[in-house]
Amino acid sequence: MESFKSESIVDFFNVYTTDLDCLKYLSRIKWHGGYSCVKCSHKKFIVRKANFARDCNRCHHIESPTANTLFHRVRFGLRKAFIIVFEMSVATKSVSSSQMARRISISRQTAWLFMHKVRIAMKSSESQPMMGQVFVDEFVYGGKEDLKQGRSNDSKKKKIVVAVEVDKKRGVKRAYFKRIENYSSKELNKIFI
Numbered sequence: 001m002e003s004f005k006s007e008s009i010v011d012f013f014n015v016y017t018t019d020l021d022c023l024k025y026l027s028r029i030k031w032h033g034g035y036s037c038v039k040c041s042h043k044k045f046i047v048r049k050a051n052f053a054r055d056c057n058r059c060h061h062i063e064s065p066t067a068n069t070l071f072h073r074v075r076f077g078l079r080k081a082f083i084i085v086f087e088m089s090v091a092t093k094s095v096s097s098s099q100m101a102r103r104i105s106i107s108r109q110t111a112w113l114f115m116h117k118v119r120i121a122m123k124s125s126e127s128q129p130m131m132g133q134v135f136v137d138e139f140v141y142g143g144k145e146d147l148k149q150g151r152s153n154d155s156k157k158k159k160i161v162v163a164v165e166v167d168k169k170r171g172v173k174r175a176y177f178k179r180i181e182n183y184s185s186k187e188l189n190k191i192f193i
């Protein structure tokens with residue numbers, strides 16, 4: 001397990017203001033442990049500036065940052081998809097798809113379908129522990145005052161862990177978001193056992 005960043009969710013959406021920013025973020029966490037072509041295992045690549053996809057130098061297979069993740073082929077924009085996943089991770093009660101649809105201006109059907117996908121991914125992460133190389137990103141969900149304090153165990157704040165399971169050959173296997181009570185190793189371990 002490796003933790004490589006810590007930031008507030010409010011801060012996150014202030015920095016990642018476009019779908020392209022979110023793609024860049026996804027590419028960063030996806031290949032944080034190194035790149036290996038899914039087709040031929042070659043390690044050298046060219047980054048496509050338009051979408052941060054990686055183009056293998058040997059076989060020219062192009063892999064998008066969203067491939068093999070929840071976010072693949074999301075038509076309503078990556079940033080909105082991120083918002084849904086974060087909201088669902090921190091919600092104490094289940095969030096309705098019509099509520100979500102209104103909030104981020106997408107159709108109820110689209111919201112329902114994506115939220116269903118997120119729930120399945122969350123369930124699979126509960127029943128199948130993450131193995132191998134796992135990267136973790138931590139977020140604090142709350143007001144502006146959180147930004148100054150950064151990482152803290154203040155009980156009023158909601159904390160989310162984003163875990164990405166990486167398969168050396170195939171890239172990201174699962175991306176997983178979970179709300180935790182605090183940053184103790186006991187809490188963090190919950191997502192891996």
Ligand SMILES: [Zn+2]
Pocket residue numbers: 037038039040041042056057058059060061
């Ligand atoms: Zn290749």
